[in-house]
Amino acid sequence: MQTNLLQNILRTILGFFMTLAGVGHLTFQRQEFLAQVPRWLPQDPTFMDFVVLSSGVVEISFGLALLFWAKERIRVGILLSIFFVLIFPGNISQYTNGISAFGLDTDTKRLIRLFFQPVLILWALYSTGALRYLLEKSKNR
Numbered sequence: 680m681q682t683n684l685l686q687n688i689l690r691t692i693l694g695f696f697m698t699l700a701g702v703g704h705l706t707f708q709r710q711e712f713l714a715q716v717p718r719w720l721p722q723d724p725t726f727m728d729f730v731v732l733s734s735g736v737v738e739i740s741f742g743l744a745l746l747f748w749a750k751e752r753i754r755v756g757i758l759l760s761i762f763f764v765l766i767f768p769g770n771i772s773q774y775t776n777g778i779s780a781f782g783l784d785t786d787t788k789r790l791i792r793l794f795f796q797p798v799l800i801l802w803a804l805y806s807t808g809a810l811r812y813l814l815e816k817s818k819n820r
Contacts, residue, residue, distance in 0.1 A: 680753065682808045690745050690752065690806035697759075698742030704735025714780035717772035737762065745807070756807025760800045767796050 682690070704712050712731045716722075720730065741762065744755045773780060774789040783789045804810035 680808050680812055682752070682806070686806050686808060689802060693759075693802055693806055694742045694745030696742070697738050697745060701735045701738030701740075701742055704731050704738060708781075711780045714778045715766075715769035715773050717768045718776050719768075719772070734766065752807040753809045753812050756803045756809030757813070759803040759807075760809070763796060763800045763803060767793075770796060 700708075703709075709728075709731060712735070713727055716727045716730050720726070741755065741759050744751065745759070748755060770789075770793055772778070773783065774786070774793060777786065777789070783792055801810070804813070
């Protein structure tokens with residue numbers, strides 16, 4: 680299943696975004712990402728740091744896979760969309776606990792941020808061809 684030029688451009692942008700975000704987890708945005716660790720998880724600093732670092736490694740892996748693993752782009756898109764669903768509780772926690780990070784310093788900004796997660800999910804699915812693949816698969820059932 681081929682992807683078109685727009686999908687390839689969007690996949691490349693998302694790949695760079697994911698790689699940069701992952702590097703941020705490991706370095707210059709580490710404190711910001713610590714603020715997004717859900718409050719219902721253990722608040723032990725070592726555990727929280729592990730969550731941030733490991734999710735950073737996962738994000739770098741997804742970013743590089745989007746950029747360089749074209750053969751598996753549909754699987755990568757599906758897995759990345761699942762990852763976006765799995766990290767959504769961190770965004771909800773940031774909103775419900777009023778935690779300022781990444782310039783989200785008001786409840787309104789934190790609430791608006793929640794509506795961007797579905798956009799990321801669709802971006803991952805569309806840009807990799809996974810959305811078309813899943814729609815066609817569901818039609819053939």
